[in-house]
Each structure stands twice: as C-alpha cells, then as structure tokens.
C-alpha cells in the first residue's frame with residue numbers, strides 16, 4: 001500500500017487527519033519505531049532530540065545515522081521526513097548533578113531509580129516539544145514512552161501523557177494529540193511493530209530492512225558501547241537497557257520461528 005493510499009484509507013475509516021507530527025527521537029530502538037509509525041501515518045514528520053549532556057555522545061551521533069539510513073532505504077518515507085531539531089537541555093544535567101543530597105541519593109537507590117533521575121523530565125521534554133510543534137505547524141507529538149516494561153518513571157505513564165495532552169492543548173490554545181504507540185506493548189511486540197511498519201512501507205523485504213536498520217544503527221546501551229555487536233544490535237549486554245532490548249529480541253525471534 002502506498003503512503004498516499006494508506007492515508008486515504010485511514011481517512012475513509014475515520015482516522016483524524018492531522019497536519020503533521022513531531023517525533024521525540026533519541027536514536028534508540030523505541031523512538032525509531034515511533035518515527036516509522038509517524039512516517040506511515042502523517043503527511044509531514046519532523047524529529048526532535050534533546051542534548052542534556054548525555055554521558056555518551058554516541059546517542060546523538062546515531063540519531064543522524066538512523067535518519068539518513070531511513071531516507072536511503074525508504075524513499076516514500078524520505079518524502080515525508082522533514083527537519084530534525086536538537087534542543088540544548090544542559091540545564092537538566094545540572095539538576096541531576098547538583099540537587100542530590102545524600103539523603104536523596106539513598107532514597108533513589110532504595111526506589112530502584114537511577115541517581116541521574118530528573119523528576120518530571122518527560123514533562124519538560126513534552127512542553128518544549130509542544131512549543132516547537134506549535135511553531136512548526138505540527139499538531140501531533142509522538143513519544144515512545146511505555147508502561148509495559150515499566151521502569152519506574154511516573155512521567156512515562158499513560159495518565160501523565162493524557163494530562164500533558166490536555167495541558168498543552170489548553171495552555172497553547174491549539175488541539176494537540178500526544179500519541180504513544182508503544183504504551184501497552186512489550187519489547188518483543190516493539191520489534192514486531194517495526195517489522196510490520198517496514199513491510200507496509202515496502203512489501204519487498206521492507207520488514208526485514210527496517211528491523212536490520214534498527215539492529216545496526218539505533219543505540220540503546222546506557223554505557224555507550226558500540227564495540228560489541230550482538231544479534232539485537234550494539235551494546236554492553238549487561239546494563240538494564242541492553243537487557244530489555246536483548247530479552248525482547250529473544251522473545252520475538254522465538255515467537256517468529
């Protein structure tokens with residue numbers, strides 16, 4: 001199905017027609033899958049990344065690689081994929097460095113949240129995304145937050161996202177849709193979703209092509225490891241992000257056989 005046909009079909013079945021989407025895009029597996037979701041659905045798609053002093057610059061570098069690979073492999077999507085924006089949020093890094101008292105450090109350790117945890121970080125990201133979307137004439141904001149592989153971040157919850165959609169729509173007097181394609185699916189289903197989106201975009205092997213692109217070029221590992229290549233991509237294989245990605249891959253592959 002061509003993207004044009006797909007858009008017409010969705011209009012026919014009553015899907016709302018939106019002008020375009022802004023995707024919160026970090027260069028990882030989840031946000032790349034969300035980007036493919038937006039490219040399959042909306043006529044114009046732009047991307048937004050945040051530079052908040054990530055320990056590993058590889059994450060920001062891989063964003064650009066993923067975007068250029070998507071353009072090269074999926075021409076129909078390339079036609080829809082517009083500007084990429086990166087907003088400097090170094091101030092968030094300063095909160096996590098300076099605002100930790102010893103008591104708080106202990107409390108975070110007990111709760112299982114990482115020390116670099118910045119309360120409400122996604123609220124800040126979404127507010128900036130709303131401001132940018134407004135300026136760019138985009139009315140959908142797509143983010144890869146998820147309650148299923150729940151990481152303990154309350155600003156990833158579905159209720160939080162719905163509240164932000166309402167707050168942005170009221171506060172900017174513009175109807176925004178905050179879309180969360182991964183909210184209720186696990187990592188195995190996220191691999192399947194990527195496969196299906198690639199297949200829809202290009203019936204001749206696009207499913208495998210998008211999965212391969214995600215394996216090869218997206219970055220998830222907390223330690224910034226690009227040296228070790230696993231079945232599921234590059235990473236240390238030990239950190240929580242690698243573990244989730246690897247387990248999801250294994251479950252998806254086992255189900256696919």
Ligand code: ZN
Pocket residue numbers: 220221222223224225235236237238239240241242243
């Ligand atoms: Zn890792």
